[in-house]
Amino acid sequence: MTPVPHCPPVGGAAGTGAGAPPIAGAHSGALSPPPPSASRIHLPRLSPPPSLSSSSTPASSTSPFPSPAASALHPSDEALSSMSPREHTSLLSRQRCWRSARDLFDRLRALPGYAPNPIHYAVVLRHLARARRWAELRRVWVGMELPPSNPAYAALADALAKAGLARGALLLLRHMRARGVAPDEVSMNTFVRALKDQGRYADAFALFRNWCDGRFEVDFLDLDSITIDPDGPMQFLLADICHDKFAAAGGPVIDECPRKPNLVATYNTMIDLFGKAGRLKDALDMLLDMPSQGVMPDTYTFNTLINIFGLSGNMAQAEALFANMVVRGINPDTKTYNVMMTVFASIGDLDGVLKYYRQIGKAGLHMDAVSYRIVLQALCERKMVCEAEDVIEGILNSGGSVHEQSLPVVMKMYVNLGLLDEANTFFEKHCRGKRVSSKNFAAIIDAFAVMGLWEEAEHIFFSRRGDGYKSDIMEYNVMAKAYGLAKQYDRVSSLLDSMEESGVSPDECTYNSLIQMFSVGGFPQRAKKLLGKMKDAGFQPKCETYSAVIRSYSRHCLVPEVIDLFNEMKSSGVEPNIVIYGLLIDMFAETGNIKEALHCCNLLEESGISPNLVILTSLIKAYSKYNRWKEAQDLYSRMKNMDGGPDTIASNAMLNLYGNLGMVTEAKEIFDSLRRNSNADSVSYTTMACLYKGMGLLSESIKVACELQKSGLLSDCVSYNAVMACYLAKGNLRGCAELVQEMVAANIPPDASTFGMIFSLLQNGHVSAAEVLQLESAYNDGKSSAKQAIVAFLFSIAGMHAAALEICEQLLRPGWTIDACAYNVCFKVYASCGKVEKAFSLFMRMNDLGLKPDTVTCIHLATCYGKPGVSEGLRTNGLLEYRTDELVPSHNALVAYIETGRNNVALQLVKK
Structure with a gap:
C-alpha cells in the first residue's frame, strides 16, 4: 500500500492551535519526524452506544411532581403493605444511598404483620458497609431480631472485602463458627474470594476443600492472630464472640455432610483462583466438571479462562476457548473481546489486538473505555500516529473522552x-x-x-x-x-x-532522588547538605543513599570527607554494605594508601562479608602503586579460585604491574590466557606491546600491535599511540599517517604523546630541521591551527594528498585566522600536490597580510620553482613578471643558498 503521511491531530492543525499557548521552549525540530507508516490500518468507525433511558434525560427541575422512578423507590406505606417479601428485597437493593435503604428498612419493620427477613438484613448491612457507616451497621447488627444467617454474613463479608477490610471479613468466619452457622455455598464463595484477593491461595483452596468435604474448620486460617483495631468498625464482633452465651455453649455442633457446588459463581471463583495460583489444568478441569453437575458455564466463566490461559502465554488454548464459547452458544460480550485484546497486547501482537477490536462492532457490541484504552496503548507503543488519532476521533464521536x-x-x-x-x-x-x-x-x-x-x-x-x-x-x-x-x-x-x-x-523519594542527582552531577557538597536535611526531616537515609554521596566524594579522592561520611553512617545505625567498602578500598588504592585499603578489607570481613572480585582488584591496584608484585600475585591466585575467576580489569592490573617490573614471562602467561578466553581488551594489548618494546623485543611488540589493530579494539588515544610507537620504531611513515587518519575519522583527537611521535618521525630525515622546528614551536605556543597544520603536514609527506588538502581547505575557510606556520603548511601541501597556481596565490595572500617569507617559505618556493612547466604557467597567468631565462637561474640560486645554510641570502632573493 502507499505510505500515508502523518495526519494532524484531531480537532486542530498539526501546529499549535489558535489561542493555545505553545509549550515553553518547544524544540519541534529537535528530533527527526516519524517515518511514514508502511501501511495504513483502517479502523472501524462505530456508531455511538445507545443512551441510557432515564439517566441521560434529567427531569425538569421545575416540575412539582416526583418522577416515576423516584416514586417507585419511595412508595407509600399502603403500597409497601401490598408488596411481597421478594418485592421488598428488590426495593431495598435498588436504593441509591445507605440512608434511604436504612429508612426504608425501618418503615418495613414498622408495617403491621411484618415478619423479620434475613435477606432484608443482608441487603441493609451491605449498603451500610459499602458506605462505611460503621455506627449504623453496628446498630442494625445488634438489633437484629433473627440470629445472623448466611445471607447476612455473606453480604457483610463481601462489602468489607471490597472496602479493603479483608481481615474483618475473615473475622466473620470465627463468628459463624462460634454461632454454629455452617457456610452455605454463597458465603463460602464470598470468603474464598476474599482469601484469593489477598493472595492467600493455599488457604482459599483449603476452605473450599473442607466445605466440599462437609467440614467447617477455621483453625488453619490462624484467625486468632488477626488484629482488629479496638476502636475500629469490627471490634464489636470480638465482643460478640466472647459473650457468655457463646462461652457457655462450648461450641455448637455443626452437621457435616459432603457437598458439591451448584452455582456458576462458585465455579467462576475457583477457576480464577486456580488461574492466579498457576494451576491451569485444575482450572480447565473445573470447566469440564460443570456440565456433570448440571451447571452451565456463562460468559464470565470463559472470560476468566481465556484471561488466565492467554496471560500465561498459552495463546492457542485461549483462542480455542474463545471458539468453544461460540460453539456452545454463549455470546461473547465486550469484556470477552477486551480480554482477547489484552492477551494479544501482552505479547506485542498488534494484528491480534486489532482483529478482536474490529470484531466488537461486527458482533453488534460497543467499545467501552477499556477497549479504547487497550487499542490506544498498542498503537501508541508502535508509534502509529494516524491510527491512534483515528481511535481518538472515534472516542470523541461516540460522545466519550479519552480515558x-x-x-x-x-x-x-x-x-x-x-x-x-x-x-x-x-x-x-x-x-x-x-x-x-x-x-x-x-x-x-x-x-x-x-x-x-x-x-x-x-x-x-x-x-x-x-x-x-x-x-x-x-x-x-x-x-x-x-x-x-x-x-x-x-x-x-x-x-x-x-x-x-x-x-x-519532600518525601523520602524526593531526598533520595536529589541526593543521587547531585552526587552523579559532581556536587558532593550539595548532596551531603541534602543528606543532613533528610535526617532533620525525620527520614533515615539507607545505605544506598550514603553510597551515592560517598561515591561522589571518592571520585575526587576527597579522603577526609569520605571517612567522615562513613563514620556518620555507622553512628546512625546504618551498616555499610560491600559497595561502600568497595568504594573506600578503591579510593585508598587510587591514592596509594595500602594500609587503609587493607584495614577496610579487614573491616569488611569482620562484618561477615567476603571480598568480591572488585575489591580484590582494587587491592591489586594498591599493591601495584608500590610494585609489590608478590602480594598482588597472591591475591590474583586467590581470585582464580572464586566463581568466574579474575576479570579483564584484574588481569590488566597484573599486566601493568609485571610490565613496570619488566617481568615478561609472567605478563605473557596472563596475556595468553586473556587471548585464549577472548577477554583481552585494548588495555591488555597496549600494555603488552609497551612491555615488549621497553624490553627491546621490537618484533614481538610489532606483532602484538598489528594484532591489536586487526582486532577492532582500537578505541582510545592510548591504544592508537601504542600501535603508532611500533610503526615509529620501524620508521613506517605511511602506517603512522594512516593511524592518525583513523583517529581523526573516529573523532579521537591526538594527544601530546601522538604529536611527540609525529615530531620524532619527521626528524628522521623526511623533512628539513627548519620545518620541524617551526611546527614544534607553533604546537608549544598553543597556536589555534597548529594541531590541524601538523596533521596536514604529516599526510602530505606520507603521500596522502587528498586527506591533506581536505584539512587545508578547512583551515583556509573565510573568516578563519591562521598563523604563518599554518600558511606555510598549506603552501607546501598545494605545492606537493602540483597545485602550483594555488600555492603562489596563497603566497601572494601572505604578502598582503604582512606575513614576511621565512626559511620554511623559501623551501616551499623552491619546491614550486622545481615543478616542470611552472615558469610558462606563471608567465602566462601574469603572476610573476620574471622572464623564463631569469627564473631558472633564480631558482638554482635559491636552492643553493638554502642547501648551504645561507637562508638570509635566500630570503633576500625571494624579496627581489
Missing part, C-alpha cells in the same frame, strides 16, 4: 517522535484544566523528562489543573528528575521553594 490512563500514553508517543506541536495540541484539548490524577499527570511530565526536554516538562508541571487538583509530591519528584537529567541543577532550588510555598513536604 485518563491513555493520556500519558498518547503524549509519550508524540514526544518520543519529536512531534511537540501535536503533543501540545493534545494536551490543551484533553488534559489542561481537566481532573487528571497526579499519577497520570506525573507520567505526562516524565514523558518529556526522559527525553531531556526540561522546559516542556516545566510547562506541563505549572499548567492549570482541574478544580481541587494541586501538584502533589509525585509530580514534584518527576520534575526534579527532569531537571537532573537535563543537568539544570540550579533550578532544583526554586523547585524546592515552590514545594514549600504549596505546603508539599
Whole structure:
C-alpha cells in the first residue's frame, strides 16, 4: 500500500492551535519526524452506544411532581403493605444511598404483620458497609431480631472485602463458627474470594476443600492472630464472640455432610483462583466438571479462562476457548473481546489486538473505555500516529473522552517522535484544566523528562489543573528528575521553594532522588547538605543513599570527607554494605594508601562479608602503586579460585604491574590466557606491546600491535599511540599517517604523546630541521591551527594528498585566522600536490597580510620553482613578471643558498 503521511491531530492543525499557548521552549525540530507508516490500518468507525433511558434525560427541575422512578423507590406505606417479601428485597437493593435503604428498612419493620427477613438484613448491612457507616451497621447488627444467617454474613463479608477490610471479613468466619452457622455455598464463595484477593491461595483452596468435604474448620486460617483495631468498625464482633452465651455453649455442633457446588459463581471463583495460583489444568478441569453437575458455564466463566490461559502465554488454548464459547452458544460480550485484546497486547501482537477490536462492532457490541484504552496503548507503543488519532476521533464521536490512563500514553508517543506541536495540541484539548490524577499527570511530565526536554516538562508541571487538583509530591519528584537529567541543577532550588510555598513536604523519594542527582552531577557538597536535611526531616537515609554521596566524594579522592561520611553512617545505625567498602578500598588504592585499603578489607570481613572480585582488584591496584608484585600475585591466585575467576580489569592490573617490573614471562602467561578466553581488551594489548618494546623485543611488540589493530579494539588515544610507537620504531611513515587518519575519522583527537611521535618521525630525515622546528614551536605556543597544520603536514609527506588538502581547505575557510606556520603548511601541501597556481596565490595572500617569507617559505618556493612547466604557467597567468631565462637561474640560486645554510641570502632573493 502507499505510505500515508502523518495526519494532524484531531480537532486542530498539526501546529499549535489558535489561542493555545505553545509549550515553553518547544524544540519541534529537535528530533527527526516519524517515518511514514508502511501501511495504513483502517479502523472501524462505530456508531455511538445507545443512551441510557432515564439517566441521560434529567427531569425538569421545575416540575412539582416526583418522577416515576423516584416514586417507585419511595412508595407509600399502603403500597409497601401490598408488596411481597421478594418485592421488598428488590426495593431495598435498588436504593441509591445507605440512608434511604436504612429508612426504608425501618418503615418495613414498622408495617403491621411484618415478619423479620434475613435477606432484608443482608441487603441493609451491605449498603451500610459499602458506605462505611460503621455506627449504623453496628446498630442494625445488634438489633437484629433473627440470629445472623448466611445471607447476612455473606453480604457483610463481601462489602468489607471490597472496602479493603479483608481481615474483618475473615473475622466473620470465627463468628459463624462460634454461632454454629455452617457456610452455605454463597458465603463460602464470598470468603474464598476474599482469601484469593489477598493472595492467600493455599488457604482459599483449603476452605473450599473442607466445605466440599462437609467440614467447617477455621483453625488453619490462624484467625486468632488477626488484629482488629479496638476502636475500629469490627471490634464489636470480638465482643460478640466472647459473650457468655457463646462461652457457655462450648461450641455448637455443626452437621457435616459432603457437598458439591451448584452455582456458576462458585465455579467462576475457583477457576480464577486456580488461574492466579498457576494451576491451569485444575482450572480447565473445573470447566469440564460443570456440565456433570448440571451447571452451565456463562460468559464470565470463559472470560476468566481465556484471561488466565492467554496471560500465561498459552495463546492457542485461549483462542480455542474463545471458539468453544461460540460453539456452545454463549455470546461473547465486550469484556470477552477486551480480554482477547489484552492477551494479544501482552505479547506485542498488534494484528491480534486489532482483529478482536474490529470484531466488537461486527458482533453488534460497543467499545467501552477499556477497549479504547487497550487499542490506544498498542498503537501508541508502535508509534502509529494516524491510527491512534483515528481511535481518538472515534472516542470523541461516540460522545466519550479519552480515558485518563491513555493520556500519558498518547503524549509519550508524540514526544518520543519529536512531534511537540501535536503533543501540545493534545494536551490543551484533553488534559489542561481537566481532573487528571497526579499519577497520570506525573507520567505526562516524565514523558518529556526522559527525553531531556526540561522546559516542556516545566510547562506541563505549572499548567492549570482541574478544580481541587494541586501538584502533589509525585509530580514534584518527576520534575526534579527532569531537571537532573537535563543537568539544570540550579533550578532544583526554586523547585524546592515552590514545594514549600504549596505546603508539599519532600518525601523520602524526593531526598533520595536529589541526593543521587547531585552526587552523579559532581556536587558532593550539595548532596551531603541534602543528606543532613533528610535526617532533620525525620527520614533515615539507607545505605544506598550514603553510597551515592560517598561515591561522589571518592571520585575526587576527597579522603577526609569520605571517612567522615562513613563514620556518620555507622553512628546512625546504618551498616555499610560491600559497595561502600568497595568504594573506600578503591579510593585508598587510587591514592596509594595500602594500609587503609587493607584495614577496610579487614573491616569488611569482620562484618561477615567476603571480598568480591572488585575489591580484590582494587587491592591489586594498591599493591601495584608500590610494585609489590608478590602480594598482588597472591591475591590474583586467590581470585582464580572464586566463581568466574579474575576479570579483564584484574588481569590488566597484573599486566601493568609485571610490565613496570619488566617481568615478561609472567605478563605473557596472563596475556595468553586473556587471548585464549577472548577477554583481552585494548588495555591488555597496549600494555603488552609497551612491555615488549621497553624490553627491546621490537618484533614481538610489532606483532602484538598489528594484532591489536586487526582486532577492532582500537578505541582510545592510548591504544592508537601504542600501535603508532611500533610503526615509529620501524620508521613506517605511511602506517603512522594512516593511524592518525583513523583517529581523526573516529573523532579521537591526538594527544601530546601522538604529536611527540609525529615530531620524532619527521626528524628522521623526511623533512628539513627548519620545518620541524617551526611546527614544534607553533604546537608549544598553543597556536589555534597548529594541531590541524601538523596533521596536514604529516599526510602530505606520507603521500596522502587528498586527506591533506581536505584539512587545508578547512583551515583556509573565510573568516578563519591562521598563523604563518599554518600558511606555510598549506603552501607546501598545494605545492606537493602540483597545485602550483594555488600555492603562489596563497603566497601572494601572505604578502598582503604582512606575513614576511621565512626559511620554511623559501623551501616551499623552491619546491614550486622545481615543478616542470611552472615558469610558462606563471608567465602566462601574469603572476610573476620574471622572464623564463631569469627564473631558472633564480631558482638554482635559491636552492643553493638554502642547501648551504645561507637562508638570509635566500630570503633576500625571494624579496627581489
